[in-house]
Amino acid sequence: MKCFVGLDVSSTKLDVCIMLSDTTTPFTASLPNDLVGAQEIKKQILELNDTYSFERxxxxxxxxxxxxxxxxxxxxxDSDLKALMVEVMVEQPNKIKKYREAFEESKNDTIDAFYIADYFRAERFSPAFLKEEKYLALQHLTRTRLQLIEQLTRTKQHFIENIYYKCNTLSTEIKNESLTTSLWSSTIISLMTEDYTLDELATFPLNDLADFIQKLGRGRFKAPEKLAKAIQSAVRGSYRLPKLQQDSINVILGLLAREIRNLEKLIKDIDKAIEDMVEVIPEYQCLTSVPGVGKVYAAGIIAEIGQIDRFKDHPQVAKYAGLNWKQNQSGNTNSQNTELVKRGNRYLRYYLVEAANSVRRHDSEYQTFYKKKYHEVPKHQHKRAIVLTARKLVRLVDALLRNRQLYAPPRRLMEDR
Incomplete structure (x- = not known):
């Protein structure tokens, strides 16, 4: 006899259905999602095991x-449940939803708990082992980092939108001068949020404005005159807002600039915490041995993968990250135009893609592969090429973690050097 416990979890409740392999349900209940509720479920499992001596x-x-x-x-x-070799499985909600909808149109927590138990009774699920504490602790940091990155991206986008209200030709003029300065660089942020009006910036002598820009940029600009020229051209060619509206835009730009600086500081702080914590997981050195993969990217990958033995091979890792493509085959036709799946662990996908983007700048093999994929299509070249490069990187990550080895460039690349 086997025992399958289905839990429908919400913020306050644990709806539970204990189902045996003969589909009988000796226990169903709605319990609080707290220690008391969990202990009651444990008690029921142990009592039923005394009666049936479950094999699983x-x-x-x-x-x-x-x-x-x-x-x-x-x-x-729990030590008592560990003694019984209890397996704890966490499944993707969409899989259980499709299973339930095949049998039942209605939906409530009791029905959900029943079909969760029945789904696991059918044993069509893939094992999803829970991670060790060290991986979960690191995961809290790496996931929060991505959330901060996304928040920073949104804030920068809002800043650009409001810059357009204030100086609508600025981005165009910067591009015309072939400058790499971004609209959210600290220098541009300072210029657009300082006490100078557009008219005052327009009347600055070019050399004085270039010196002022170099001062704001702490001497980092190679051609401050070109940037000064682009800014003055933008200022002179942009529309002017009424004073009241200009004042409101200035307030917004100031607030957004402060948020950008705060977020950038928070990201630096959390990067330092990640770098310190990842050192308790020795296998991070396997990934940082790859040129271009630093501690932060290695930590993000390891935190999501956990024990590499959870996965049978690198295609499983890629699928878990959502770096796989839908198959479209019928009869003798196999479509070559397929989409990336829209499921998977977005945190792992992010860190793999970012790591791949860094690796292709440092490793000639990955650089060649990226360029080849980039030139294969006329549209979305970078997006497609970097995702394919990330998929290639998965194979390397899987091999290094599984074998606990450091990266060694292929012999032919070493000979080229």
Whole structure:
């Protein structure tokens, strides 16, 4: 006899259905999502095991991020349940949803718990082992870092939108001068949020404005005169706002500039915390041995993968990250125009793509591969090429972590050097 425990988890409730392999349900209940509720479920499992002596016990639930974390870890770490070799599985919600919809149109928490238990009873799921504490601790940092990066991106976009109100030709003039300065660089932010009006910037002598820009940029600009010229051309060619509207834009730009600086500082702080914590996981050295992969990217990859033995091979890792493509085949026709799947671990996908983008700048093999994929299509060249490069990197990451070895460039590349 086997036992399958289905848990429908919410912020306050644990709806539970204990189902045996003969589909009988000796226990169903709605319990609080706290220590008391989890202990009651444990008690029921142990009592039923005394009666039936189960050959297998599976506790399954949907991945509901924050809400499923505590119950999953409680059942996974409990010493009495460990003695019974209890398996704790966390499955993708969309898979269980499709399974339930095949049998039942109605939806409520009790029905959901029943079909979660029945889904695991059918044993069509892939094992999803919970990670060790060190990976989870690192994951809190690396995921928060990505959230800060996304917040910074949104803030920069809002800053650019409001810069357009104030000086609508600025981005065009910077591009015309072939400058690499971005609109959210600290120098541009300072110029657009200082006490100078556009008319005052327009009347600055060019050399004085170039000196002022170099001072703001702490001497980092190679051609401050070109940037000064682009800014003055933009200022003179842009529309002027009424004073009241100009004042409101200035307030917004000042607030957004402050938020950009604060977020950039927070990201630096969390990068330092990640670099310190990743050192408790020795395998990070396997990934940082790859040119272009620093501690932060290595930490983001390791935190999401956890124990590499969870995965059978590198295609499974790629699928978990969402770096795989839909198959479109019918009869003898196999479509070559396929889309990237829209599922997968977005955090792992982000760190793999960012790492690949860095590696291709440092490693000639990856650079060649990227360029080849870049020139294969006329549209979305960088996006396609970098995703394919990330997929290539997955194979390397899998091999290094699985074999616990450092990266060694192919012999032919070493000979080229």
């Amino acid at each position: 016990i599976v506790i399954g639930m949907e991945a509901t991020s924050l809400y499923s974390f505590h119950p999953a870890m409680f059942f996974h770490e």
